[in-house]
Amino acid sequence: MKNFDSTDMISGGAIKSIQEELLIETIRYAYDNSSYYRRRFDSLGLLPSHIKGIEDIQKLPFTNKENIQEDNWAFLAITRQNIAEIVSTTGTTGDPVFIALSHNDLERLACNEGRSFSYTGVKRGDIFHIAVTCDNLFIAGIAYYRGLIKLGASVVRIGPQNIIRHFDLIKELKPTGIVAVPSFIAQKLCRSGENGAYLKDLGIEKIVLIGESIRNADFSANPLGSLIEDAFGKMCYSTYGITEGQVSFCECEFHHGLHSHPDLVLVEIVDANGNTLSDGEVGELVLTPFQIEGMPLIRYKTGDITFKISKPCLCGRSSVLIGPILGRKHHKLKVRGVTLYPQTIENALIGVKGVVNYQIEAYTGDDQTDHIVLRVGSYYNNGDFLTSLNDMLRAKARVTPEVEIIHPMEIEKRLFEGGSRKAITFKDRRFKLYE
Ligand SMILES: [Zn+2]
CATH class of the missing domain: 3.40.50.12780 (ANL, N-terminal domain)
Structure with a gap:
């Protein structure tokens, strides 16, 4: 060489x-x-x-x-x-x-x-x-x-x-x-x-x-x-x-x-x-x-x-x-006219009290546009926690995804589904018509 x-x-x-x-x-x-x-x-x-x-x-x-x-x-x-x-x-x-x-x-x-x-x-x-x-x-x-x-x-x-x-x-x-x-x-x-x-x-x-x-x-x-x-x-x-x-x-x-x-x-x-x-x-x-x-x-x-x-x-x-x-280029999302990457949502979640883990899922809605469901693993499961999460996401990531709060163990299973070597924090279920 x-x-x-x-x-x-x-x-x-x-x-x-x-x-x-x-x-x-x-x-x-x-x-x-x-x-x-x-x-x-x-x-x-x-x-x-x-x-x-x-x-x-x-x-x-x-x-x-x-x-x-x-x-x-x-x-x-x-x-x-x-x-x-x-x-x-x-x-x-x-x-x-x-x-x-x-x-x-x-x-x-x-x-x-x-x-x-x-x-x-x-x-x-x-x-x-x-x-x-x-x-x-x-x-x-x-x-x-x-x-x-x-x-x-x-x-x-x-x-x-x-x-x-x-x-x-x-x-x-x-x-x-x-x-x-x-x-x-x-x-x-x-x-x-x-x-x-x-x-x-x-x-x-x-x-x-x-x-x-x-x-x-x-x-x-x-x-x-x-x-x-x-x-x-x-x-x-x-x-x-x-x-x-x-x-x-x-x-x-x-x-x-x-x-x-x-x-x-x-x-x-x-x-x-x-x-x-x-x-x-x-x-x-x-x-x-x-x-x-x-x-x-x-x-x-x-x-x-x-x-x-x-x-x-x-x-x-x-x-x-x-x-x-x-x-990631392929992860680029357009949600209600706002262009963003899942990483923006992930960054917003880092260090938030009560968030143990999470998975973001994108799908194509009936209106043919991108939609996001954010599943948060937390031991807090009440309306106040959900409201504060929504407020925080709106402020830091400029989005209001559907948020589901579930048990952290359940998220852990989803993150390593299929024996993945890396945690799958973003799951893309959108229709892909072109690259
Ligand atoms: Zn240098």
Whole structure:
């Protein structure tokens, strides 16, 4: 693998020329080795030689998850003997897709995470408590593991065990950092409050958060982020990763966007018609990962909604930053004329007294428009609680969904229905006529 470690601090112009070289290489490699891309390019009359620079990227077709679902193994660009590991997406949006990694791809993953962690100030001597899934075909846990090891830090690979086990290990092994999903930390926090022992009293200096956004579009903490930062101070670093692209982004100490690694990925933001958007404009995140051997992807539409920032960060790095993930494209709702993402409702519910858990369900009403039912798990079940929930949703999320209050155990069952690896907090039962 070409290691452009110095891309961290080089100028935008130098980054462009590195990316140009890598884009041309990626297109050539995909055409020569992936039967999917060979077929796709041939059908469009496109040749790798037509791509001479970044400006030509718009000539290239997009790839989406459905393309992989339709013919997963046509994306394989190495022989089966050269596969080092197979991972999969969670399958919360349709069938899971499998991604095969070569040995070099695993090394690339470690390089990505090692650099990301170094942006948060992690160094040799730090001990990290990894509280995310490290098995079950999950890429993130192993990526963090390898990245931390590469950086010279020590790792405690616990995974998502029960809270007591976490506390016992934290007290015993005294980690300096934690990798976890934000809602897990929030849950742990409540529990730690009950026990009278806060994590910050246990010597934790950094919390690296994955899978859920902790910031608003202006980078202030959202309710989930506030809950965590109010308790621990500004020690949280947000990251964003995508299994299919084998790539992740991470905040630096300025917490003003998530850094990309320019030699590992090219970032675009596009509108609903696929047109490229400028800095700050909100649209879908499209990624072209570089230097992948196993399953290269070109212009992969992530389905995640955010924006990009190209001007250099205060930390001195010129790599493109992405904003917080504001929602999932396919989850966009239009309720009585108001456009919103389920995440807005979820954010409004965080930290509300009496809300144990919840599930949002969208369906198409008789009037052919989007409707929402919000099921809240709570031990309070009275009119006053319902009224205060409705008032709060109207104020914070600008919606008044139908709200049902049911037993938290019942919600728990619905969240993990069908053995889902992730809690399904949004269930989409709308009619889909088009993408
Ligand atoms: Zn920065």
